[in-house]
Amino acid sequence: MRTRIASGLLTAVLAILGLATVFPFVWMVLSAFKSNKEINAPEQTFLPASWTLENFLAIEEKFDFIRLFGNSVFLAVVITAIAIYTSALAGFVIAKYQFRGRGLLFGFTVGTMMIPWAVTIIPRYTMFVDAGLQDNYLSLIIPAAISGFGIFMMRQNMHAVPDEVLEAARIDGASEIRIFHRIVLPMSVNSIAALAIFQFLWVWDDYLWPYLMISDNANQVLAVGLTTFAGQYGTDYGGLFAATTISVLPVIVVYILFQRRFVAGVASAAVK
Amino acid sequence: MTLSLRPRVSKAPPGGTPGISTRRRVRTYPGERALRNTVIIIVAGSLLLLTAYPIGLAFVGSFHYWNPLNGAFDFVGLENYTTLLSSPDFWGSMIRTGFFSAVVIFFRVALGLAIAVAIFSQLTRGKAFFRTIFYMPTVTPLVAVAYVWQMMYNPQTGAINTFLGLDLNWLYDPQLALPSIMAMTIWKDFGYAVILFLAGLHSVPEDALEAASVDGAGAWQRFWRITFPLLAPMTVFVVITSIISYLQAFVQVLVLTKGGPGTATQLISYLIYDKAFVKYDFGYASAAAFVLLIVTALLTLISFRLSVGRKNSLEG
Numbered sequence: 281m282r283t284r285i286a287s288g289l290l291t292a293v294l295a296i297l298g299l300a301t302v303f304p305f306v307w308m309v310l311s312a313f314k315s316n317k318e319i320n321a322p323e324q325t326f327l328p329a330s331w332t333l334e335n336f337l338a339i340e341e342k343f344d345f346i347r348l349f350g351n352s353v354f355l356a357v358v359i360t361a362i363a364i365y366t367s368a369l370a371g372f373v374i375a376k377y378q379f380r381g382r383g384l385l386f387g388f389t390v391g392t393m394m395i396p397w398a399v400t401i402i403p404r405y406t407m408f409v410d411a412g413l414q415d416n417y418l419s420l421i422i423p424a425a426i427s428g429f430g431i432f433m434m435r436q437n438m439h440a441v442p443d444e445v446l447e448a449a450r451i452d453g454a455s456e457i458r459i460f461h462r463i464v465l466p467m468s469v470n471s472i473a474a475l476a477i478f479q480f481l482w483v484w485d486d487y488l489w490p491y492l493m494i495s496d497n498a499n500q501v502l503a504v505g506l507t508t509f510a511g512q513y514g515t516d517y518g519g520l521f522a523a524t525t526i527s528v529l530p531v532i533v534v535y536i537l538f539q540r541r542f543v544a545g546v547a548s549a550a551v552k
Numbered sequence: 553m554t555l556s557l558r559p560r561v562s563k564a565p566p567g568g569t570p571g572i573s574t575r576r577r578v579r580t581y582p583g584e585r586a587l588r589n590t591v592i593i594i595v596a597g598s599l600l601l602l603t604a605y606p607i608g609l610a611f612v613g614s615f616h617y618w619n620p621l622n623g624a625f626d627f628v629g630l631e632n633y634t635t636l637l638s639s640p641d642f643w644g645s646m647i648r649t650g651f652f653s654a655v656v657i658f659f660r661v662a663l664g665l666a667i668a669v670a671i672f673s674q675l676t677r678g679k680a681f682f683r684t685i686f687y688m689p690t691v692t693p694l695v696a697v698a699y700v701w702q703m704m705y706n707p708q709t710g711a712i713n714t715f716l717g718l719d720l721n722w723l724y725d726p727q728l729a730l731p732s733i734m735a736m737t738i739w740k741d742f743g744y745a746v747i748l749f750l751a752g753l754h755s756v757p758e759d760a761l762e763a764a765s766v767d768g769a770g771a772w773q774r775f776w777r778i779t780f781p782l783l784a785p786m787t788v789f790v791v792i793t794s795i796i797s798y799l800q801a802f803v804q805v806l807v808l809t810k811g812g813p814g815t816a817t818q819l820i821s822y823l824i825y826d827k828a829f830v831k832y833d834f835g836y837a838s839a840a841a842f843v844l845l846i847v848t849a850l851l852t853l854i855s856f857r858l859s860v861g862r863k864n865s866l867e868g
Contacts, residue, residue: 287675403606456583
């Protein structure tokens with residue numbers, strides 16, 4: 281009896297904290313379906329009094345959100361794919377081969393995670409402007425193609441690929457690159473899932489660098505678009521709720537689809 | 553469970569002469585050399601071009617009057633640093649950033665640990681569900697959720713005043729603005745700690761807890777005597793990664809307050825952004841960024857050293 285009360289109490293406390301955690305999302309989505317009149321009314325209700333799509337239609341008219349959304353999806357997919365491949369390859373080589381300078385290479389790679397963006401962004405800005413890469417997606421893809429965090433994470437997870445399995449494949453005559461593609465990659469799915477979400481989110485969320493590099497509004501990314509929209513239509517709360525909903529929901533959907541693998545991958549990067 | 557930031561290098565004698573290899577060299581597999589060299593070239597090339605060279609340029613630039621708008625790059629010696637170190641704005645931002653980081657890290661770790669222990673408990677129903685919920689803010693884009701919080705903090709129409717029956721001007725009150733940003737940041741990030749501590753709890757050996765239980769240790773004692781020390785490496789990991797990321801917190805300030813009211817929420821990274829890309833004083837901004845880099849490196853090193861010392865004393 282005592283344990284049942286304790287169990288109920290504990291679950292209730294977690295449920296309250298859980299409600300507080302998801303509240304901003306729920307409020308955001310519900311508010312996106314309220315008219316601006318309702319949002320600004322002195323009497324607030326939790327659910328919309330009358331559901332409306334006008335915010336979504338209006339922001340599309342004022343601001344090319346679908347286009348920006350497409351740009352962000354394109355960049356996030358391309359960069360995530362490149363970064364995962366390079367991270368897995370480098371992680372594999374650093375974990376499984378012995379060569380001189382290996383510790384140094386890995387040490388410096390991990391060290392880059394410690395460097396504040398504020399240190400490198402100013403010289404990188406002048407470098408990319410001088411190279412004529414402004415308003416070119418290469419300026420967004422190149423700096424993200426090699427990820428210190430990604431290499432760190434993939435190397436930590438290579439213990440999930442036992443040396444015996446690699447040896448067996450070698451005896452069967454498989455080449456190293458084939459072993460990487462056919463054995464190492466499939467055995468690293470959890471870490472890849474975790475890295476994929478992180479990397480996707482970083483690209484989706486990156487604000488300052490695209491803001492500095494891309495001046496053409498049509499090619500801009502969603503994160504910068506949001507701030508531009510908020511700057512121009514600061515009092516259009518309904519529009520801003522609709523815009524943030526468009527920006528947040530896809531990531532939540534991807535997360536829920538992959539969350540089991542994701543959680544396993546995140547955890548194994550830190551525990552070893 | 554150990555936190556290893558370093559690959560297990562084969563056991564060469566410390567201080568051994570390079571060139572005279574004493575380790576047993578395993579044979580090179582066919583195709584290994586090509587793959588390895590490709591990786592070395594790509595990774596080392598990217599490190600040199602996109603990290604080492606920019607750091608060098610920022611360092612040199614911090615001794616110059618550097619403005620990209622008029623192309624100026626004039627040597628001024630230590631002037632940027634002396635201006636910086638005598639500027640109350642700079643010191644204010646540093647102190648504010650330290651306060652911000654300390655509070656957010658404390659709550660991230662405390663909340664993360666408490667919730668992880670609660671979810672891990674056999675008494676809790678729906679573990680997977682709670683795990684999904686608590687992790688959700690961590691995987692959502694910061695720019696977007698910062699706008700949602702800005703609207704939640706709105707004194708007239710925001711959810712916080714409306715549903716809690718308060719009348720506070722969260723983001724425009726100099727006393728409340730920074731704590732408001734902290735609250736948002738804690739909400740956004742505590743889930744990461746929950747997931748990591750849950751993973752750590754799964755690796756606590758059950759027989760140790762059972763043995764302690766047989767010896768008459770209560771739940772509270774078992775937690776502080778066995779579970780918590782075993783979670784120490786995970787705690788260190790969370791603290792170090794948090795130090796690095798909170799010292800450069802920027803987006804939430806940009807969206808919620810733009811550093812205001814006054815300079816009440818101006819964190820160091822926002823100050824650098826403002827100097828660099830609003831005022832285009834690249835030299836001054838680079839000097840400030842270098843001070844930030846040194847502080848980050850020192851704090852990371854100190855936490856690491858403290859944790860290693862602690863671990864040794866536990867094992868010794």
